Amino acid sequence: MSITSLKPLNLTFPDTWWRRNQMWVTPLLLLLPAAVVFTIFVIIPIFQSITLSFYDWDGINPKKWVGFSNYTELFGDEVFWKAIFNNIWWLFAFMLGPVFGLALALFLNQNVRGIRLAKSLFFFPFVISQVVVGLVFGWFFNSQFGLLNELLSHFGVEPLALIEGENTATFVVILAGLWPQVSYCMILYLTGLTAMNGEVIEAARMDGAKGWNLLWHIILPQLRPATFIAVVVSVVGALRSFDLVSIMTLGGPYNSSTVLAYMMYEQTFLNFRYGYGAAIATVLFIIMDVYIAFFLYSMLKREAR
Amino acid sequence: MxxxxxxxxxxxxxxxxxxxxxxxxxxxxxxxxxxxxxxxxxxxxxxxxxxxxxxxxxxxxxxxxEVFTRSPMALFMLNSVIITLFAVAGTLILSCMAGYALAKYHFRGNLVLFSIFIAGNFVPFQILMIPVRTIMIDWIPLYDTVWALVLFHTAFQTGFCTLFMRNFIKQMPDALIEAARIEGITELKIFWHVVLPLVRPALAALAVLEFTFIWNDYFWSLVLVQSDEARPVTAGLQALKGQWLASWQLISAGSLIAAIPPVLIFFLMQRHFIAGLTLGATKE
Structure with a gap:
């Protein structure tokens, strides 16, 4: 058998339309369904809401163009400023999420018997629904038959009306919100601590670093990715706060615990002012955009490296 | 340590x-x-x-x-199960495909598209509320059915899941795909036979994470549903609170029943859950 009779390895394939075009058709096909539903239910509605904020609409009768009047009314609305201030309180208070989360993670980063179960139990509040969290905390702080006052009465303390108080309601709701938020941040830090390079820590210990010094100069810089995510999710959580307000206080008493997200819902569906509601949503969206831009920038910068 | x-x-x-x-x-x-x-x-x-x-x-x-006999709790739970299972399946399928396309194909606008998915995932729900409700009433008549929630959750969660899948697939070596291409395997078969088996861990992580997110949703069940027939357990519980007033033993029992499925999923698949949640928390 001569060598020439060997056929060359056949590397050419039947020349079909698919074979010629698959390199651009495939990604298009794969992306299409996700892009279509995301466009219909997320992208387009954003622009529709912004447009709607320039109209007066009760949800039924024809819309009426009113220009910026929803916004001028909004900026003169006391409830709006109350909501803004409460959202700022939420933001500040939620920054305690990463702080307490780190403290808990440091407490739990040990290898003793039952520690895995302890970690899971500490994470519990994040897994259960905010509706349940809201019901539980609302009942805990209820002035008439709440668990807190029941407990305090054993120590001779007068009943407190925290959730019914104009000056305290927001803080009770925020406290309820912090409970799952701390759990979330804790798990982020625990993962960061577990994945940390042990040699670096030992080397620092050799050099005499310990306690706060070690935490501040060696541990925290290594935990930066965890801190970044913890802060981002806490900011988004604070600005998205709706469930707990809706379940615990309905924004009351006298709108004292309302937030932008709840005020928007209330104006739209309870007062049937769709245009006004859309204007509130637009303001909330613009505030959130600052954080979205910040997150995208950090994410894409990391990508470029 | x-x-x-x-x-x-x-x-x-x-x-x-x-x-x-x-x-x-x-x-x-x-x-x-x-x-x-x-x-x-x-x-x-x-x-x-x-x-x-x-x-x-x-x-x-x-x-x-008493919780089950005196209220439609069983129906609420069933609704939640239907909504959650279908929405999780839907969003995993869509994001798996989109994530692969964004991770392994180079085309103009790739990064822009990716950024849109990331950004969309952070927008406040209120900016979507009125238009999405209008769509479900006027265009796709699904308002007040579980399918309205299935469809919306599928669409919205696709943002986060695509971000997650894209970053996961991006880490897979290109050589795997190149080798298959040289063998003459068509692109769709590469996705099916080469990529899909390798993304199973990411799918598991996303599935448990999305299960709890969607199960625990409250806002959209207020916006897209109004009758008991379609209500998931979160909104159902809140409605029962109004009826039962001071019957705290029933409200407590109902709360625990509503909390069981996500807690169970979390305990059974803890490793996957935390892997999903903490993606990106360990490396820069």
Whole structure:
């Protein structure tokens, strides 16, 4: 058998339309369904809401163009400023999420018997629904038959009306919100601590670093990715706060615990002012955009490296 | 390891730590223990103001049966199951495909498209609320059915899931795909036979994470649904609170029932859950 009779390895394939075009058709096909539903239910509605904020609409009768009047009314609305201030309180208070989360993670980063179960139990509040969290905390702080006052009465303390108080309601709701938020941040830090390079820590210990010094100069810089995510999710959580307000206080008493997200819902569906509601949503969206831009920038910068 | 391993500290510190641990857990979950205890109390106990003491009689069976007989709780749970399972499946399928396309194909606008998915995932729900409700009433008549929630959750969660899948697939070596291409395997078959088997861990992580997100949603069940027939358990529970007023033993039992599925999923698939949640928390 001569060598020439060997056929060359056949590397050419039947020349079909698919074979010629698959390199651009495939990604298009794969992306299409996700892009279509995301466009219909997320992208387009954003622009529709912004447009709607320039109209007066009760949800039924024809819309009426009113220009910026929803916004001028909004900026003169006391409830709006109350909501803004409460959202700022939420933001500040939620920054305690990463702080307490780190403290808990440091407490739990040990290898003793039952520690895995302890970690899971500490994470519990994040897994259960905010509706349940809201019901539980609302009942805990209820002035008439709440668990807190029941407990305090054993120590001779007068009943407190925290959730019914104009000056305290927001803080009770925020406290309820912090409970799952701390759990979330804790798990982020625990993962960061577990994945940390042990040699670096030992080397620092050799050099005499310990306690706060070690935490501040060696541990925290290594935990930066965890801190970044913890802060981002806490900011988004604070600005998205709706469930707990809706379940615990309905924004009351006298709108004292309302937030932008709840005020928007209330104006739209309870007062049937769709245009006004859309204007509130637009303001909330613009505030959130600052954080979205910040997150995208950090994410894409990391990508470029 | 930081802080110093407890085994390396004094006997006193070790004992203190081991004693503090269960106390800390107890305090952290105090509200939940109160609820669990209340869910088995008799109404007499509650009327007498016995909230913290030991229940005088255990009404476990009676209270939990009453939740199901006196309310559409079973229907709410079924609705939640349908909504969650279909929406999780839908969003995983869509994001798996989109994530692969964004991770392994180079085309103009790739990064822009990716950024849109990321950004969309952070927008406040309120900016979508009115238009999405209008779509479900006027265009796709699904308002007040579980399918409205399935469709919306599928669409919205696709943002987060695509971000997740894209970053996961991006880490896979290109050589795998190139080798298959040289073999003459078509692009769609590469996706099916080469890529899909490798993304299973990411799919598992996303599935458990999305299960809890969607199960626990409250806002959209207020916006897109109004009758008991379509209500998931979160909105159902809130509605029951209005009816039952001071029957805290029933509200507590209902709350625990609603919390069981996500808690169960979390405990059974803890590793996947945390892997999903903490993606990006360990590396820069």
């Amino acid at each position: 930081f802080p110093t391993a407890i085994e390396k500290t004094s006997k006193l510190t070790q004992t203190t730590y081991k004693a503090a641990l269960p106390i800390a857990v107890l305090l952290w979950l105090l509200p939940l223990f109160a609820v669990a205890l209340t869910s088995v109390r008799s109404i007499e106990d509650l009327n007498r103001g016995n909230f913290w003491g030991w229940p005088t009689s255990l009404n476990f069976v009676q209270n939990y049966t």
